[in-house]
Amino acid sequence: MAKKKFYITTSIAYTNASPHCGFALEIIQADVLARYHRILDEEVFFLTGTDEHGAKIAKAAEAAGKSPKQFTDEISAKFRSLKQALSLSNDDFIRTTDQEKHWPTARKVWTELQKDIYKKKYEGLYCVGCEAFITNKDLKDGKCIMHQKEPEMIKEENYFFKLSKYENEIQEAIETDKLKIIPQVRKNEMLSFIKKGLKDISFSRQRKDLQWGIPVPDDEDQTIYVWADALTNYLSALGYAQESDKFKKFWPADVHCVGKDILRFHAIIWPGILLSLGLPLPKSILVHGFIGVNNQKMSKSLGNVIDPFELVDKYGTDAVRYFLLREIPTTADGDFTYEKFEKRYNGDLAAGLGNLTARILTMAEKKGIKTMSPEKEFSKETDKTWEDYYQAIQDFKFSEALIAVWDLIGYCDRYIEKQQPWKSEGKELEKILSNLLFALADIAKMLKPFLPETSEKILQQMGTKEKLNIKRGELLFPKL
Ligand SMILES: [Zn+2]
Structure with missing residues (x-):
């Protein structure tokens, strides 16, 4: 039987600045799901990439x-x-400037949308930060609320897409969870936005004002609007223009991972485009929040942007993955401070997981334990942990999955304190260590999608499950 397929994407990152921790969070969340579905033996396609056109990038380049x-x-x-x-397992990386891989699909989509595209003279406020026309309700004191910038007044003749035509269908898809938006609060936000009525949207800019983009087919005076170009990456990476087998196999996407600031584009404009093309809608959109720093917004102007590369250099890949997955709730806002980071590192990783692994393996290696067969009480505990773990991942609650694993770590620590294996010997000691090794192997397996390197290191130090071959290695997380 053919394997079940699983297509997951991040949003494509806007290349006006280097990666920061917010995007690292998104791509690590997507990576957990990709790895998890591979473990379920599904055929996974995990896509990420970069969104490289638009006025904001042209301006940033000029400034540089x-x-x-x-x-x-x-x-x-x-x-x-x-x-x-970050130890990511993405299968592909798409760039919207790739004229061979991306452009043919973006242009084909444009051509296929013809029945819903018309030309109109337009006057409106354009925020370069948003790369979108905005209205008075997006403004405060004349400035875009999100970007604290005054929009430009733009008066030109553009192509428009009849988004309004698909209002009811989009609303129904979201209401019935045919297009599932996670969490519920974001779903409600989109529904109340749609209920105010959808307007047709500008789908191109005049080429003389915006050259950094894909020309509209059959009208070289116009450039495809950056979102109408970027959203099609989810199709172009599969070879939509080439009618490839990959496209037939993997579309529709199972999960689009996005930030809350760009949900409208993914939950409303993107389904509008797909409905017009007659293509199935993505099954779900997983929406994460923002990471603040000391409860302030992370921003270039405040100079508090956290660089994921620096964090990895200082603490290691899995420590960064752990912090972002454990400390930042999957679908809500979270906060970064070095204090919080080091507390998680020293507490959960060094004193928790690292210490338990070293203790068990030191004793088991010394005793020469060759099998692990848990007692009932112990397998009951691990079974319960697996249940909570699966449920949490099913609900996209990654921090709760990790809490379940760390509860099991705590259980093992307490078991060691109670049994005092250093005072036992013979069969009794064998029984204690056999229990602990069984739990440790499960802990390592549960960590596979979250902390892939650490999981691998633990399993390697244990040898194989059938015939243990324990060789204690270096400490997993040396105390800071
Ligand atoms: Zn803006």
């Missing part, structure tokens, strides 16, 4: 004294290197 091409090449390469730094 570089051509847009040179500028986006450099920043895109940094995003690509997150794979190594």
Whole structure:
């Protein structure tokens, strides 16, 4: 029988600046799901990439004294290197400037949307930060609330997409969870937005004002609007324009991971495009919040942007993955401080997981334990942990899955204190260690999608499950 498929994407990162921790959070969350579904023996396609067109990037390049091409090449390469730094398992990396892989699909989609595209003279406020036309309700004191910038008044003739036509269908898909938005609060937000009525949206800009983008097919005076270009990456990476087998196999996406600031584009415009194309809608959108620093917004102007590469250099990949997955709730806002980070590191990783692993393996290696067969009480505990763990991942609550694992670590610690194996010997000691090894192997297996390197290190030190071959290695997480 053919394997079940699982297609997961991150949003493609906007290349106006280097990666920060917010995107690291998104891509690590997606990586957990990709790895988890591979463990379930599904055929997984995990996509990420970079969104490289638009006025904001053209301006950032100019400010840096570089051509847009040179500028986006450099920043895109940094995003690509997150794979190594964060142990990501993405199968592909798409760039919207890729004229062979991406452009044919973006242009094909444009052509296929013709029945819903019309030209109209338009006057409106455009926020370069949002890369979108905004209205008075997005403003405070004349500035975009999200970007604290005054929008530009733009008066031009553009192409429009008949988004309004799909209002009812989009609403129904979200209401019935055919397109499931997680969490519920974001779903409600989208529904109340739709209920105010959807307007048609500008789908192109005049080429003379915006050259850094994909030209509209059959109208070289116009550039495809950056979102109408970027959203199609989810199709272009599968080879939609080439009608590839990959596309037939993997579309629709099972999960799009996005930040709350760009949900409207994914929950409303994207389904509108897909409905017009006659393609199935993605099954779900997982929406994460923002990471603050000391409860302040992370921003370049405040100079408090946390660089994921620096964190990895200082603490190691799995420590960074652990902090982001454990401390930041999957779908809500969270807060970063070095204090919190080091507390999690020293407490949960060094004194918790690392210490337990070292204790068990030291004793088991010394005693030469060759089998692990748990007693009933012990397998009851691990079974319960597995149940909570599966449920938490099913509900996209990654921190709760980790809490379940750490509860089991705590259970083992208490068991050691109670049994005092250093005072036991013979069969009694064998029984105690056999129980502990069984739990440790389960802990390592549960950590596989979350802390892949650490999981591998533990299992390697244990040898194989059938025939243990314990060789204690270096400490997993030396205390800071
Ligand atoms: Zn804005």
